[in-house]
Amino acid sequence: MINSNKATVTVGLASCGIAAGAQKVYDAFKESLEGLSVQLDFSGCMGMCYKEPLVEVKVEGQQFIYGKVQPEQVKRIVEEHLQAKKPITEWLVAAEQLETPDKTFLNRQQRILLKNCGVINPETIESYFSVDGYKAIKKALKDMSPEQVIEEIKLSGLRGRGGGGFPTATKWALTRRSPGKDKYVICNADEGDPGAFMDRSVLESNPHSVLEGMLLAGYAMGANNGYIYIRAEYPLAVKRLKLALAEARSKGLLGANILDSSFSFDIQIREGAGAFVCGEETALIMSIEGKRGMPRIRPPFPSEAGLWGKPTSINNVETFANVPWIILNGANSFNQYGTETSKGTKVFALAGNIARGGLIEVPMGITINEIVYDIGGGLASGKKLKAVQTGGPSGGCIPASLSDTPVDYESLRKIGAIMGSGGMLIMDESTCMVDMAKFFLNFTQEESCGKCTFCRIGTKRMLEILERITQGEGQREILNSWRN
Amino acid sequence: MGQTAPNPVLTTIKFFREEYEAHILHKYCPAKKCKALISYEVLTDKCKGCGRCSKECPSGAIAGEKKKPFTVEQEKCVRCGLCINVCKFGAVQVLSGNGKGAGKNV
Numbered sequence: 299m300i301n302s303n304k305a306t307v308t309v310g311l312a313s314c315g316i317a318a319g320a321q322k323v324y325d326a327f328k329e330s331l332e333g334l335s336v337q338l339d340f341s342g343c344m345g346m347c348y349k350e351p352l353v354e355v356k357v358e359g360q361q362f363i364y365g366k367v368q369p370e371q372v373k374r375i376v377e378e379h380l381q382a383k384k385p386i387t388e389w390l391v392a393a394e395q396l397e398t399p400d401k402t403f404l405n406r407q408q409r410i411l412l413k414n415c416g417v418i419n420p421e422t423i424e425s426y427f428s429v430d431g432y433k434a435i436k437k438a439l440k441d442m443s444p445e446q447v448i449e450e451i452k453l454s455g456l457r458g459r460g461g462g463g464f465p466t467a468t469k470w471a472l473t474r475r476s477p478g479k480d481k482y483v484i485c486n487a488d489e490g491d492p493g494a495f496m497d498r499s500v501l502e503s504n505p506h507s508v509l510e511g512m513l514l515a516g517y518a519m520g521a522n523n524g525y526i527y528i529r530a531e532y533p534l535a536v537k538r539l540k541l542a543l544a545e546a547r548s549k550g551l552l553g554a555n556i557l558d559s560s561f562s563f564d565i566q567i568r569e570g571a572g573a574f575v576c577g578e579e580t581a582l583i584m585s586i587e588g589k590r591g592m593p594r595i596r597p598p599f600p601s602e603a604g605l606w607g608k609p610t611s612i613n614n615v616e617t618f619a620n621v622p623w624i625i626l627n628g629a630n631s632f633n634q635y636g637t638e639t640s641k642g643t644k645v646f647a648l649a650g651n652i653a654r655g656g657l658i659e660v661p662m663g664i665t666i667n668e669i670v671y672d673i674g675g676g677l678a679s680g681k682k683l684k685a686v687q688t689g690g691p692s693g694g695c696i697p698a699s700l701s702d703t704p705v706d707y708e709s710l711r712k713i714g715a716i717m718g719s720g721g722m723l724i725m726d727e728s729t730c731m732v733d734m735a736k737f738f739l740n741f742t743q744e745e746s747c748g749k750c751t752f753c754r755i756g757t758k759r760m761l762e763i764l765e766r767i768t769q770g771e772g773q774r775e776i777l778n779s780w781r782n
Numbered sequence: 783m784g785q786t787a788p789n790p791v792l793t794t795i796k797f798f799r800e801e802y803e804a805h806i807l808h809k810y811c812p813a814k815k816c817k818a819l820i821s822y823e824v825l826t827d828k829c830k831g832c833g834r835c836s837k838e839c840p841s842g843a844i845a846g847e848k849k850k851p852f853t854v855e856q857e858k859c860v861r862c863g864l865c866i867n868v869c870k871f872g873a874v875q876v877l878s879g880n881g882k883g884a885g886k887n888v
């Protein structure tokens with residue numbers, strides 16, 4: 299593990315960093331640091347995806363972050379910063395004693411769940427241990443009854459982060475109460491919204507936090523088996539999850555009699571083909587059962603009859619990642635953030651026309667304006683904000699005139715948008731809103747499983763009408779008939 | 783999904799109704815994005831006749847004599863917008879409304 303006296307270099311190696319060339323930067327450091335007393339390591343997503351590849355340098359306990367690092371720059375960083383102890387100011391994006399514009403990107407956030415993303419090494423369990431990893435499950439097994447775990451989650455006010463916002467504790471309590479011995483915990487990592495990458499980043503940067511959340515859920519509900527349903531297009535996340543599962547098993551944190559308690563739990567990975575509908579919980583369950591993923595009518599809810607007809611609780615990646623923090627720090631530390639009905643923080647993938655796009659975590663109730671301007675640094679084009687789309691293809695668009703709307707489940711719903719799973723797309727004045735609506739509808743149309751008439755035929759008809767409008771052949775009546 | 787599918791459409795109609803109306807009533811795309819409703823044209827007073835746009839145009843839609851203003855042949859133009867980006871003199875403009883735009887065959 300990281301020895302605090304020794305200088306360290308940490309390269310962010312999540313998929314987006316690797317796509318930007320971070321692996322080459324890592325290799326260049328490996329070569330340049332030969333024979334020096336500097337520890338080289340890697341981490342996941344540091345959040346500042348707009349400045350990839352990112353490198354964190356720690357010298358004498360002080361932290362510096364370099365952005366857009368190219369392999370050619372590595373030699374100079376090693377010579378000047380690590381050896382001569384002179385940071386290269388013009389390449390820095392953030393440092394404790396340095397005022398950079400990028401600093402507000404970090405300062406305006408509230409990083410609970412992402413706190414260790416981009417900090418720890420996602421491929422060693424020791425690294426997770428060093429940030430209190432698996433202490434929450436230890437605490438629960440030792441000092442808390444399953445009911446107390448559910449009670450703590452209830453007090454925290456945690457609601458599902460997969461889009462619906464259903465109270466997590468209620469779901470767990472229902473599953474616990476359902477009769478039967480075999481129960482299942484499922485983690486939904488299907489992440490289908492175009493442009494969304496929150497779940498991928500969390501899994502690539504801190505996979506153990508999700509496993510620990512699932513363990514706590516299993517303990518709370520009396521379930522002994524868990525599944526992670528993840529899209530096959532996320533190979534790095536799958537790889538890190540597999541490593542994490544193997545390491546957790548070898549440490550007795552998964553399997554029979556966890557930490558010598560009477561609680562047994564294990565987790566399997568299921569890779570999905572990446573269809574958007576398979577993110578819907580009943581379709582996802584069918585897909586795990588080996589059937590074609592198609593949503594079915596609820597009730598019965600999965601909490602009564604889910605996977606293989608047994609009581610099942612299905613939650614999103616981010617929902618699980620919140621759980622260990624809540625158990626360890628207490629419900630009241632969590633619910634101090636947020637609004638009356640939306641507690642805690644929310645992770646967003648800030649994308650589109652934004653100067654500083656990346657993975658952010660904000661307290662619920664923050665306004666769209668604060669996200670766009672304080673954190674995102676305004677629009678990339680320098681033009682005026684036109685609209686923000688949240689919730690992907692199921693969501694809605696928020697016009698600039700309502701950009702003082704607080705980001706919480708109820709406020710967003712009130713204006714017709716939804717919280718969604720965390721995609722946030724920023725659009726400037728040069729975006730055509732008809733074209734934008736067409737893009738999302740086209741997505742839904744292509745992804746429709748075809749079971750229901752409205753969805754199959756309705757979206758197709760609607761899309762045809764939008765196409766006609768963009769070709770200047772639309773009819774006025776349509777605007778009135780489509781009012782909701 | 784069927785229930786939520788119309789959301790992006792309904793919210794944009796609700797908040798950007800004028801924009802839909804512009805497309806429908808005036809065949810005008812305010813953002814100048816919808817290909818059937820826009821046209822690219824060279825401004826004769828700004829064009830230096832360097833020929834760069836003509837060289838870059840993927841569909842051979844721009845022609846002219848060196849040092850004289852070039853012109854865009856609307857029938858050939860596929861509205862990719864490349865010419866606007868390559869012209870160093872800001873001589874290409876994109877227009878919409880007032881009968882500009884070649885219709886749906888693009």
Ligand SMILES: Cc1cc2nc3c(=O)[nH]c(=O)nc-3n(C[C@H](O)[C@H](O)[C@H](O)COP(=O)(O)O)c2cc1C
Nearest residue numbers: 458459460486488489490577578579613614617783
């Ligand atoms: C069409 C459709 C797609 C969905 N896609 C996802 C998804 O990709 N990830 C996710 O976590 N939830 C998705 N959901 C929501 C899930 O059905 C489910 O509500 C959620 O996983 C529950 O977890 P939570 O309570 O932690 O939010 C989708 C729902 C629908 C209707």
Ligand code: SF4
Nearest residue numbers: 747748749750753784
């Ligand atoms: S047809 Fe559409 S609404 Fe119906 S189940 Fe399939 S995706 Fe869902």
Ligand code: SF4
Nearest residue numbers: 829830832833835869
């Ligand atoms: S690039 Fe610009 S200046 Fe040159 S010929 Fe084209 S329009 Fe004229």
Ligand code: SF4
Nearest residue numbers: 839859860862863865
């Ligand atoms: S928009 Fe594209 S196709 Fe049309 S003239 Fe310009 S470069 Fe050529």
Ligand code: FES
Nearest residue numbers: 314343344345347
């Ligand atoms: S900083 Fe690389 S994934 Fe975010």
